[in-house]
Amino acid sequence: MTDEQLRQTQTTRAAAVPRVLAGRYRLLTELGRGGMGVVHRAEDTVIGRHVAIKELRLPDAADDAGVFQERVLREVRTGGKLNDPAVVTVYDVIADGDATFIVMELVEAPTLSTVVRSQGPLPPHQVALIGERVLAALQAAHNAGIVHRDVKPGNIMVGQNGRVKLTDFGIAQAVDDPRLTTSGMLVGSPAFMAPERVAGREALPASDLWSLGAALFFAVEGTLPFERSTTAATLHAIMNEVPYLTHAQGPLASAIMGMLISTPEARITAEQAKGLLAMAAQQPGYAPSTPPGGQHTAAYAGGQPPTMMGPPPTGFAPQPPPAPRRSTAARRALTVGGVLAAVALLAGGFFLGKPVWGPSVDDAMLPTLTYGRSGDMRSYYFSGSSYYCVNTPIGAGRSITSENWVDCDEDHDAQLYESAAAYGLSTEQDTVPASFPGDESLAAFAEAKCGMAFHSNRIRDESRPNLKYQAMVPSQGEWQRRMDGTDDPRRNVYCFVVPADGGRLNGFQTNQVD
Template identity: 40%
Template sequence: MTSGGDDVRLVAGRYQLGNRLGRGGMGTVWRAYDQMLAREVAAKELNVASDDREYQRRLRRAQREARTVARVHHPHVVGVHDLVEHDDRLWIVMELIDGPNLARRIADDGPLTPRHTAALGLQLLGALEAVHAAGALHRDVKPANVLLRRDGSAVLTDFGIAALEDDESLTTTGELLGSIGYMAPERLTAEEVGPPSDLWSLGATLSAVASGVPPFQRATGAAALHAVTFADPEIPERVGPLRPIIEALLNKSPGRRPSAATIGAALRRVADGAEDPGPLPPADTAGDFPATAMDAAATPTDAAGTPTLTAPPTVTTPHSLSGPPTPTAPHTLAGSPTLAGPPSLDREPTVIDKAAASSPPRPRGRSRARTWWWTAGATLAVAALAAGLFFAFGPPSNGDGGDDAAQPSGTSTSKVTVDAGRGWQSATSSPIQKGDRVSVRYTSGTWTVDSTNLPLVGPLGHTAADDQSLRFAWEDCKVKPDVTFGALLGRYPGNPGNPHAVRRAWSFQATRSGTLQLRPNDREGCLDDNKGALTLTVQITH
């Protein structure tokens, strides 16, 4: 770092550093002055390790952050100006937002009213739509990563862990990046992560901003991990009409969360003073609500119709997701009530779990012995995962939910238990006939393929990190090689996908008469150390 005087510090001969604005897991942010363009900026100094491999990894991540933000032009997304290397350090030069982050604002002044929170939510939703339309995910939406301009408008920042959809993942196997209490549950499993994950984080943020308490706040990181993946959110009464919106966004199943258009309409109603946010159908059954760029960036099953990119909002007026900005007066963010004692909106730490970097297992015949070199982050993550990383969903039913609930004519529903210690197991008491429509849905339960070393999980199977730890057994013990150990599998005569990865649900039409069979992804001869069982609901329409 060059110096033009005792108190002058220059980066790349151009950016004069001032006071430190903040520090996080990815680096330190400084106020700086761009001498070439005569303007104030924010310079983010990336934390860089000394070894070459770590340096290159952080260099790629910094480049990714810069590319992500540079592709997004939106009034509620922080702008990036430059990416430089200086004195073996990486620097991202960004737009300077001269205001506090939302977590600090709430800690100092107390939670916002539901109307103010909804107005902020509209701005952040527009920012996320722009991010997703650029083919990126933010992955760390939380109050601490929302800056407030002097006029009270919100700016989404800190894309340090954003992942571009068209680029290879830079997250090492088993590494969890993000803040636990705002991290979507599918990020803790082998399930695909997409735009609905950012919507989950938005829901957790709205709850924290309107109540002062994050919905999954717990005394320890391990307990928070377990709460995110298993427990219902704790949403105080003071969130008022935002409650249905928050509950819908925090649905454990990504496909059951509402679309951005639905959420935008609901938030607009609350911001305008309505006590009822209106209907909140899930994205896969959104019906009359128009598709958006958010839906286009989601998986095919989440998209509905042809995606449309809506006009960007202005800074001073709440935006419309189905047309141009509305000409209404801005929702002011000033004058929020205060609470006694500052709440903590970001007390769960950012987790970087290096558990997967442990020594490779030493096979002893069929046993899956593992040696863990624990770090503090790994202890948090694995302890929580061992507590049970699975989702509990009720089965579809047209009756009272019992095993023999009344069904429409020609439809039968039954429950079946699939044991982790057995191979293929029949899922019906009588053969399925050609032409029958069959639906299999996970109801409850957990299992594991290694009761000595691995946690109990649900139908998605073990995490990618745990699956990698059993790599030595893939060839001998996996039924379906491209699916993680412990994932629920199904097969039916003549089905081209046999064996099929059922996961949470599977529907098909029988092309011939036969018997439906289910099992864990673990072969015969490898089942002696398995434990647990899953309960499934099987519905057959003749």
């Protein structure tokens, strides 16, 4: 046997001998790979049970392995103290040279990401049950002073017996240390990162709620609410757009949209979300029709956790033909379970029978107007201005020209306080030939957006009692005209505040202006 053959034989024999960590954990097989490491199935030879071991990788651009290891050990040990049925238990943390290993409970179940990618959108009541259990795990963590920082479908495991487990507690927080990198990276999955984190603020318990809302949106819709073709576009969508639910209504929709409020201080609390999810979990009757490929079931088996979430959504689900617009009074009755589920709780509905942000009928909302071809306001000018206030009343038959935009320190009749691409269209998707969603549905989307912003701290508390708000949406003719190739293909909705007493305003009515 030559020296080369001998070396190859020795290498093969060495590879055939399982690696043993800390003298007790024998690595058996690789279960999966992710952004922060490799997961192995292993045997704890001391007590004879199988465990999962995550081998953490040093983040790209990190140049201090000692700092990384020290922080991982501290944070993961802290997370290991959590005691909740929905938390994956951490048994041990091992430092072996430059590598760090987390020894965890072995949960043989697919992730929520795998389930949705293989089975399609889940029934709303099942999504609510999953949300309840993940929320319980987050509440246990938050009560212990721990923020997860990376809540996503890939970290939520759904077992055959209905068990739900949230994993990776402490790991994201351990990695998110400015001493580890000079690149200014954000740790976490961009598509599930809360707006305040994108803006550079510290992660809060409310940030985990936002991420949970995005994960539940994915579970019930089958598409990611904010993921776009590039990271930059994804972050822009998180900061500026509002997703639209098509498969959920009532308390589940209110819970999801409440958790996705962009301002953390205005976001619903964990207790409010818990109550809504509990209500939704008991309402299996409004599950969507069976998708192509077979029936939904309450439990799933097999499959390995994926490392990628899959391609971003590229368009809309098919929309029903336009329906006749209901009366303004009907659209203003914001009740849980109605078509305005996104604002049933947020902009004027009830939380378990108790008012949260306003009465069941939002008296602050004025009739929604259309703009553009054959719209209520045929002449309008919304773009290209650095001003937010207009010196002309807003109403049917009125016009807004470039000359009407004035400094808000001047007397004015209305102030623009929020806008959004209709149905969450991003810059890249503005020219997608999406069919007109219908007057009623488009008005519901705009009123949800405007109502949430009006009843949040977007509007100054001292100003709100003296104001009313009004949504403005493109008419069907305007929607079609912009689809057919105008210089400005955007189809935006706009939110204005006006004096409640019919007088005039002076000064900003908002706490912040984008």
